[in-house]
Amino acid sequence: MADQLQSGQIKLRVHGAPDTNSRVRAAVFARQLAALVKALETADRIANGGMRFDYVIAELKNESASATLTEVVMSKRPRQKSGADVLGATIAGIGDLDRAVLEQYGACLPHIAAIARGVAEEFSHTDLSIGGFKPFRVDDFFLKQVVRAQTIATPKPQRLYRGVAIGTFDGTIKEVDLRGDTPRLKLILRAGGREIDCVYVGATSEQIREILDRRVSVEGRAHYNGTSGLPERIEILHYKEVKPRPDMLRWQGRFNNLIAADWDGAA
Known part of the structure; x- marks a missing residue:
């Protein structure tokens, strides 16, 4: 049963591949955790125009490749959204291939793809939970959805006639x-x-x-x-x-002389 996380909490649990007796290599776990933090920081920057939050380890279990992070405010500057909430919305958008969400938060996708890299070979799957969202299963299907999402989020070149x-x-x-x-x-x-x-x-x-x-x-x-x-x-x-237009400036001096002569005659 999935843990009930509070808002601003994120949990990552990696499951080992069957041929490794369900053990998880430290390098695989560390890579996913680093990619998760990068995704959260990117979401924070997109939502708030800069870093407003930091992410600290709230729990690290010895018996499983599992870590729980907590989002903490690190800046007094105004903030619009939580980075965790934006990341949750982005991952939900990947599942639904929601174009509006993917185009808005597309910068998070490479880091989310890094979490899923090596699935079914280096690990079986990963459970990713974010407070306020239903749990996400990072498996081979999820990786395919990320690839499709990146295609949708990539700006299309303007089509010319x-x-x-x-x-x-x-x-x-x-x-x-x-x-x-x-x-x-x-x-x-x-x-x-x-x-x-x-x-x-x-x-x-x-x-x-x-x-x-x-x-x-x-x-x-x-x-x-x-x-x-x-x-x-x-x-x-x-x-x-196309005939060149007459250059009226060439005649300006002559017009001035004519006008001056007429005035002189009138005088």
């Missing part, structure tokens, strides 16, 4: 290879200076040379490979040359 879309791009055309029926060009984007590979099916060499080294607005079928927000290649359908 993969496929073909019609788009318009502003840049300068550079020559690459004008041989054959599918001339290959390079578009240097005006924004950012990135290069995009282009083909212009059906265009003659003369048509292409007319726009080389000029700023153009290209419309075409843009091929996206899902790894970048920019297309990997553009099949040019249409283009138009």
Whole structure:
């Protein structure tokens, strides 16, 4: 029957593997106990933004690989939650594969996985009890759940568009290879200076040379490979040359002279 623990108490009991006559190696017990403390400290930091609690040994039984820890306040700074409570919620979330809990407390998972490491080989299973929660059995199934939980808690890379879309791009055309029926060009984007590979099916060499080294607005079928927000290649359908805007500052002095002359005449 499981011990009735008070809030802030944590008990770890390791059961030896059958081929060791149920004896537990000291290194296995020490590793699990150290991993448990790391998990508690990590939970404390997540919940409170720093260490607010310490964990002391309340009971260490000689006849079994068992240790009971008690959570004690070590800081006068404000605290939101108990590290033991957060760890209990995290382990419960592992059992249910609760995405919200696992994403919030995912930093605890590597330490929880370390508690289960070597299960069924170095030890049979471990009973882990936390005050306020039902006892947890750390066995081979639990280890599989931890692996699944780590997959859920790992941030997914943002998925970019993969496929073909019609788009318009502003840049300068550079020559690459004008041989054959599918001339290959390079578009240097005006924004950012990135290069995009282009083909212009059906265009003659003369048509292409007319726009080389000029700023153009290209419309075409843009091929996206899902790894970048920019297309990997553009099949040019249409283009138009972008004329530079007049620089009105060049005329500012002349306008000033005209205005001055008109005023002088009026005088």
